[in-house]
Amino acid sequence: MIYIKADNIKKSYGKRKVVNGITLEIEKNEILAVIGPNGAGKSTTIEMIVGLRKADQGNVRYWDEKYKTQIGVQFQSVPFFPGLTALENLQLFAAFYKKQLSKEETMELLTQCGLADCSHTDASRLSGGQQKRLAIAAALVHDPTIVFLDEPSASLDPRSRLEIHQIIRSLHKKGKTVVFSSHDMDEVVKLATRIIMIDQGQIIAEGDALYLCEKYKVTNLDQLYLKLTSKEEVAW
Numbered sequence: 001m002i003y004i005k006a007d008n009i010k011k012s013y014g015k016r017k018v019v020n021g022i023t024l025e026i027e028k029n030e031i032l033a034v035i036g037p038n039g040a041g042k043s044t045t046i047e048m049i050v051g052l053r054k055a056d057q058g059n060v061r062y063w064d065e066k067y068k069t070q071i072g073v074q075f076q077s078v079p080f081f082p083g084l085t086a087l088e089n090l091q092l093f094a095a096f097y098k099k100q101l102s103k104e105e106t107m108e109l110l111t112q113c114g115l116a117d118c119s120h121t122d123a124s125r126l127s128g129g130q131q132k133r134l135a136i137a138a139a140l141v142h143d144p145t146i147v148f149l150d151e152p153s154a155s156l157d158p159r160s161r162l163e164i165h166q167i168i169r170s171l172h173k174k175g176k177t178v179v180f181s182s183h184d185m186d187e188v189v190k191l192a193t194r195i196i197m198i199d200q201g202q203i204i205a206e207g208d209a210l211y212l213c214e215k216y217k218v219t220n221l222d223q224l225y226l227k228l229t230s231k232e233e234v235a236w
Ligand SMILES: Nc1ncnc2c1ncn2[C@@H]1O[C@H](COP(=O)(O)OP(=O)(O)OP(=O)(O)O)[C@@H](O)[C@H]1O
Pocket: 013, 018, 036, 037, 038, 039, 040, 041, 042, 043, 044, 045
C-alpha cells in the first residue's frame, strides 16, 4: 500500500533551486532512508511531503484525508517549552493533537525513548542527546502511522545512537512506516529497507543497499555516496 506519493515537486528559495523535480512514493511499513550531501534538499523535501512547506510546483497525494493527524515529525531543532518538564512537554504536544496522555502513558513513551530518568527535568536542561530523544518522543505522542525523523542520531554518542536504532526498529515491528535522513551510512545499511539518494535537489539513486551496491559496482554505501554525489571544488 502506498501512503504518500510526491510527483515532480520543486522548491526554490529566491533564485536558488533547492528541490528540482522529486518524484517518490512512501509505502506501508518500510524504513526509508533519505541520504545525500549537506544542502542537497533532503529536509526541504521532507517538509514539503509532510505538508509544512508548499511546493512551488508538483503535488503530494496522501492515502487518507486526515493524514496530518497520522504523521509524526522530528526536526533537527525542536522548540520545547522552557519551564516545562520532559513529561509536561510531551503531554502538551499530545494536546496539540487533541489527545490526552495520562502520566502512565507518557512515562511509557519516555521509557521507550530512554528518558525515564529525565521525566521531571526541565526540557531546556536536558543534554543534546536527551533533547533529540525527547524530540522523537514528541513525534510519537499521537501514535502516528508514519514517522519522519530528520537526522535522528546526528551528534549522539554511540549508545544513544543505538537506542535510536532500537526505537526505529520497534516502530517498524509495530507496522509503522519510518522515513529518516542520515549521513551515517552504517546506520542506513543497518536500518533502511529502501534508500533514496538526493543530490542537488534531485533523486540520483533509489533502491535497497544490496541493489544499489550491485548496480553501481561498489562494495558499500560510503563508496556509493562518494561515487554518485557531486563534490564542491575546494579553493585553497
Ligand atoms: N527557509 C529557507 N530559506 C532559504 N534557504 C533555505 C531555507 N531552507 C533551506 N534553505 C537552503 O536550501 C538548501 C537545502 O537545504 P536542506 O535543509 O533541504 O538540505 P539538507 O539536504 O537537508 O541538508 P543537511 O544534510 O545539511 O541537513 C540549503 O542550501 C539551505 O541553505
